[in-house]
Amino acid sequence: MPRHTLLVHAHPRTDSLTAQVTDLLHARLKDGGSTVDVLDLYAEGFDPVLRPADEPDWENREKSYSPEVHAHMDRILAADDIVVVFPVWWMAPPAVLKGWIDRVWNYGFAYGRSKPRLGGKRMLWLALMGNTEAEIEQLGLSAVLDLQLRVAVSRFCGIEDSSVAIVHGTELSGVPRALRPQRVRELLKSAEESLNGALPR
Template sequence: MRRPTLLILAHPRSDSLTAQVADRLRLRIEEEGGTVDLLDLYAEDFDPRLTPVDEPDWEDREKSYSPEVHAHMDRITAADDILVVFPVWWFAPPAVIKGWIDRVWNYGFAYGRSKPRLAGKRMLWLGLAGGTDADYEKTGLATAMDVQLRVGVSEFCGITESSVRLLHDTELSGVPRALRSARVGDVLKAADAALDEHLPH
């Protein structure tokens, strides 16, 4: 049986390949006895802008943030596994993900404690990248994303079981229509493999 999972989806279109991957993984986790809290940042109209009410107060780690942020904190707390599915835009996650981290993974909650509150959770960042694996490795972009997300967010907040996995060649516009279904199938299989490898039973 899988552990309770918070699945974060970040794509504006419900028919996108990113959304298909998230739906595939949600169904798999549920079929295998797990529970999934799907947090679709666009569908829930999450506001990524950091305003003073959610700005960290370095002199008060017990600060009360906005009700929206505390509701998201509760959803993170309730999960054992955190799975973030996103498209890679400009070699990084979409801005809404950055804004979600800025507002929700806040001082006193995700970091700033002698005993990290998120320790013991597992986390997988699953990005859909249009470019090839070779291109990302050659330019160092894969390493840059790994350091930014795994080290800079997950490990900084006490999540030591964390990984970044990119699904490559996901841009379908240059693929002949007759071959697109097979390409989508390959991407979904790669997503399955990432789930099994990085968030096993």
């Protein structure tokens, strides 16, 4: 039985480095025999703003949320693996991705049950950031994404097999134009290498 992957992409531009990494991963997942559901949050026009219909009711974990949210929950439930590719903005996921978590990873679905519904899944958060690893370390921010995503989201929702991989130094503005294609190739290689030990395998 082939594995099924939900591949979530959160970048506004189709020619971005993030989009290229998503394409690379998509091809690699398919080569590995997985079926892939690509969720391009911008292209699908996902609304990240949590409104009352999707606000948790702490007294009712069986609450019916909006139809849009239930459709997204079905896509998560159908997946064996969840891979999320995004640029780091202010040391956090972009608002569209944060809103997908706020609205869809909701009470009674992703958490709040003695037996977590998402428990058996595997998850990879693949983040691209402008800063180098040394800069992030100097700022004391090395653990931020791991704590925010692997611990506070995946593990909190019962997904123990989860990791955060980071591609550092994506900022091309300081790189002479003629050297940028080479730099992009290096960054894509670094994205592939960061997958070692994580999904897909």
